[in-house]
Amino acid sequence: MVKLDSKVPAGHISEKWEKHKFEMKLVNPANKRKYDIIVVGTGLAGASAAATLAELGYKVKAFSFHDTPRRAHSIAAQGGINAAKNYQNDGDSVYRLFYDTVKGGDFRSREANVYRLAEVSNNIIDQAVAQGVPFAREYGGYLTNRSFGGAQVSRTFYARGETGQQLLLGAYSALSRQIGAGNVQMYTRREMLDLVVVDGHARGIIVRNLLTGEIERYAGQAVILATGGYSNVYFLSTNAMNSNVTAAWRAHKRGALFANPAFTQIHPTAIPAHGGAQSKLVLMSESLRNDGRIWVPKKPGDTRKPNEIPEEERDYYLEVKYPAFGNLVPRDVASRNAKYVCDEGRGVGPTGRAVYLDFADAIKRMGRKAVEEKYGNLFEMYENITGDNPYEVPMMIYPAPHYTMGGLWVDYHLMSTIPGLFVLGEANFSDHGANRLGASALMQGLADGYFVIPYTLGNYLGTERPQKVSTDRPEFAEAEENVKNTIKKLLSIKGKKTVDAIHKELGHVMIDKVGISRTKEGLEEAIKKIRELREEFWNNINIPEDDKTLNQTLERAGRIADFLELGELMARDALNRNESCGGHFREEYQTEEGEALRNDEEYSYVAAWEFKKVGEWELNKEPLTFEYVKPSMRSYK
Amino acid sequence: MAEKINLTLNIWRKESPEAEGYFEEFKISVTPDASILEMLDELNNDLEAQNKRPIAFESDCREGICGTCGIVVNGHPHGPIPKTATCQLHMRNFKDGETLYLEPFRAKAYKNIKDLVVDRSPLDKIIQAGGFISVNTGNPPDANSIPIPKETALQALDAAECIGCGACVAACKNASAMLFVGAKVSQFALLPQGQPERYERVQAMVNTMDEMGFGSCTNTYACEAECPKGISITNIARMNRDYLKAKISSHSMQY
Known part of the structure; x- marks a missing residue:
């Protein structure tokens, strides 16, 4: 067992962070340059952290598997970023943003972390604007906001549908400035394959140079992981092709606990897969549900074209089941019901895994021009991808995994259970509980990188005063050996199956049994199947070419090997949690109306899993207490 | 199907x-x-x-x-x-x-x-030379303290939409990176936040572009035609104007 100490400071929630900033140790300016800090991942969280730490005077080494830090998947976030500015004078406040986020997370997040997130949200907007991020503005020249799900105020800042891109490029520019100044050494096309732990503290990493295949050692007095989420365990997700869990997972196997792996978010409005050749899913903005009507045929196996199905033979199932909210029910409810109707054989499209999102009534009501003004670019994108014109035939949508709330366990300082190893952004578990609200991912990544880690890292260094370690130490040699052996093993299998084929099979099991809706039997079956797949992977995959060159199949194989272990842990976590909350829905635990039934008595805790050996974990619990936001039930009837 | x-x-x-x-x-x-x-x-x-x-x-x-x-x-x-x-x-x-x-x-x-993989890291070097506003993380003024006309913000965003794919270079018979550099220069030249370093920035970025072996622009518009984000060639004109201004005004002479 690991003793989990959240290190939440004492005091009223609104004073904790401010007070704690004063209590934390500092590193004096002259000493900062004596510290080498390793940052892995250069998306929103990693780039903002690397830039800020370098500005403070630390010597930073930043690593990315991309060719440039500007590629990170943060770039694809469309909607916006929340902040409690209350520019709209509509009753927003830090407390309200905190309240909405805890409630939206279905009471499975840590109150103190969430409050701090809300508290620094305003600084992020100021920082981004100072960097030249061109947010949307009113005619008077002041910033404008839009509203998003889970909130009754307008607090979302945005730049067209490209908010993630603009914020990432802002952080990238800050990082580039520090690279140019020589304060950050940027290592691109490097993939972290192991963590080096010396005397119980994180002191380095082992990376593979993706172009030459060389295995390299890097030492530092602290290691920061900002390596994103693990939705690609499902094979088809909205995550970028290269997003993976490997850095976090290898750290997990070195002793960092993995928290709430079953908490994943499945977005209801992605463009459905066109068939087996699909490699990735594309998200459509949720705003479409404001005017589109979701339906499927009443009769299973109805292959008529949508326009040939008369009104009385259509089932507008959300409107029927949830008359108050209709098509605007929350993400998880919409996703779940789409799955149910498709499971009944009433799904549409070539694969039968899709539902209609119909704008015919909206066009009748508002006129085509108004619809075009509101959704024109989305319709265009849809037509470009599917070849169908949504003004004439209903769109087809289907849920897709797109964010993971679970991740490496961290305390209030964002430090994992390995001292000196910090985890930021989507890679940690801390702020979103069992469900993340829209426009909160960008906020968390930047809060962690710009405004939290600069303080908490200083406290660690000031308290521990870690000395420089040499990469000649046996711990580095051991970790390098470990990496080399894994690569050797992967290349020597020379079996019959492709890496992608196994990944697809894993994805099927995960989405089917550990996806939108879960049951005890299904999860047990998933564990069995995942173990079989893992066995098959290690005995029957084939990787052409060697490890001395750019070998993208080898890169993928290493990542799939980790997904095959993580997938099992996700199923175990889901099996352990005998309740439904947020993105985790267990069919056995629902109200009579089919709503998620939380069990606060028994499951108001963070499930933090300790790695023992492959397929074996020990559960550690961090109890959650809610002093400020009292747990309540959701209802959308 | x-x-x-x-x-x-x-x-x-x-x-x-x-x-x-x-x-x-x-x-x-x-x-x-x-x-x-x-x-x-x-x-x-x-x-x-x-x-x-x-x-x-x-x-x-x-x-x-x-x-x-x-x-x-x-x-x-x-x-x-x-x-x-x-x-x-x-x-x-x-x-x-x-x-x-x-x-x-x-x-x-x-x-x-x-195969189809190339090294586009020279584009990063250009950004590192000046494609930023020098502001440390900390306490910049409130985001609404400088009103920026909506039209200006949108123009800056048009330029900022560049995805850094480098197609403009591949499209150009001179392998020039002017559209890429022009877009970044323009984004900051349009915004009030970008003014203090405006002329130093354009010189640093253009000079680095030359050092990296990119060619010059001969106005064939091939870059604009192939740009996946439709970045406008007017950004190159804006960059050229700023570069010229920087060169003839002695106070911002750097090289």
């Missing part, structure tokens, strides 16, 4: 940065609903199943925003459809029986690493 189409692919192969490149022919049958990169995914799966060397190509978001992908299709960087990144190019745009030539982005400043 839509009927499959048959294509002949001539794909650029190069085993290592030092090796000689050549075209290899593949016959393929593909669903028109697939993107060109999904077609390559499938082809690679088949090659791997036969223990043959798959085609190295880069991509990540597959939504046209990250700028990682980039293949020259029949002579056009990102293919023949305007304002479309390679990952968003769907096979329904091609006819049954067609022959496609797939090549990497070619430019003096880009090293061809393997």
Whole structure:
């Protein structure tokens, strides 16, 4: 067992962070340059952290598997970023943003972390604007906001549908400035394959140079992981092709606990897969549900074209089941019901895994021009991808995994259970509980990188005063050996199956049994199947070419090997949690109306899993207490 | 499901940065609903199943925003459809029986690493030289303390939408990076936050661009035509004006 100490400071929630900033140790300016800090991942969280730490005077080494830090998947976030500015004078406040986020997370997040997130949200907007991020503005020249799900105020800042891109490029520019100044050494096309732990503290990493295949050692007095989420365990997700869990997972196997792996978010409005050749899913903005009507045929196996199905033979199932909210029910409810109707054989499209999102009534009501003004670019994108014109035939949508709330366990300082190893952004578990609200991912990544880690890292260094370690130490040699052996093993299998084929099979099991809706039997079956797949992977995959060159199949194989272990842990976590909350829905635990039934008595805790050996974990619990936001039930009837 | 189409692919192969490149022919049958990169995914799966060397190509978001992908299709960087990144190019745009030539982005400043993969890191070097506003993380003024006209903010955003894919360089007969650099220079030149470093920035970025081996602009507009985000050539004009102004005003003379 690991003793989990959240290190939440004492005091009223609104004073904790401010007070704690004063209590934390500092590193004096002259000493900062004596510290080498390793940052892995250069998306929103990693780039903002690397830039800020370098500005403070630390010597930073930043690593990315991309060719440039500007590629990170943060770039694809469309909607916006929340902040409690209350520019709209509509009753927003830090407390309200905190309240909405805890409630939206279905009471499975840590109150103190969430409050701090809300508290620094305003600084992020100021920082981004100072960097030249061109947010949307009113005619008077002041910033404008839009509203998003889970909130009754307008607090979302945005730049067209490209908010993630603009914020990432802002952080990238800050990082580039520090690279140019020589304060950050940027290592691109490097993939972290192991963590080096010396005397119980994180002191380095082992990376593979993706172009030459060389295995390299890097030492530092602290290691920061900002390596994103693990939705690609499902094979088809909205995550970028290269997003993976490997850095976090290898750290997990070195002793960092993995928290709430079953908490994943499945977005209801992605463009459905066109068939087996699909490699990735594309998200459509949720705003479409404001005017589109979701339906499927009443009769299973109805292959008529949508326009040939008369009104009385259509089932507008959300409107029927949830008359108050209709098509605007929350993400998880919409996703779940789409799955149910498709499971009944009433799904549409070539694969039968899709539902209609119909704008015919909206066009009748508002006129085509108004619809075009509101959704024109989305319709265009849809037509470009599917070849169908949504003004004439209903769109087809289907849920897709797109964010993971679970991740490496961290305390209030964002430090994992390995001292000196910090985890930021989507890679940690801390702020979103069992469900993340829209426009909160960008906020968390930047809060962690710009405004939290600069303080908490200083406290660690000031308290521990870690000395420089040499990469000649046996711990580095051991970790390098470990990496080399894994690569050797992967290349020597020379079996019959492709890496992608196994990944697809894993994805099927995960989405089917550990996806939108879960049951005890299904999860047990998933564990069995995942173990079989893992066995098959290690005995029957084939990787052409060697490890001395750019070998993208080898890169993928290493990542799939980790997904095959993580997938099992996700199923175990889901099996352990005998309740439904947020993105985790267990069919056995629902109200009579089919709503998620939380069990606060028994499951108001963070499930933090300790790695023992492959397929074996020990559960550690961090109890959650809610002093400020009292747990309540959701209802959308 | 839509009927499959048959294509002949001539794909650029190069085993290592030092090796000689050549075209290899593949016959393929593909669903028109697939993107060109999904077609390559499938082809690679088949090659791997036969223990043959798959085609190295880069991509990540597959939504046209990250700028990682980039293949020259029949002579056009990102293919023949305007304002479309390679990952968003769907096979329904091609006819049954067609022959496609797939090549990497070619430019003096880009090293061809393997097959369709090139090294575009010189573009990063240009940003590192000045593609930023020098503000440390801390306590900048309230975001609403400087009103910026809506139109100005939108123009800056138009320029800021550049995805850094480097297609403009591959499209240009001089392998110039002026559209890429012009877009970043313009974003900051338009905004009040960018004014203090405006003239130092343009000089630093343009000089680095020259050092990296990118060519000069001869106004053929090929970059604008091939840009997947439709970045306007007016950004180059704005950059040129600023560069000239910087050169003739002695106080901002740097070099």
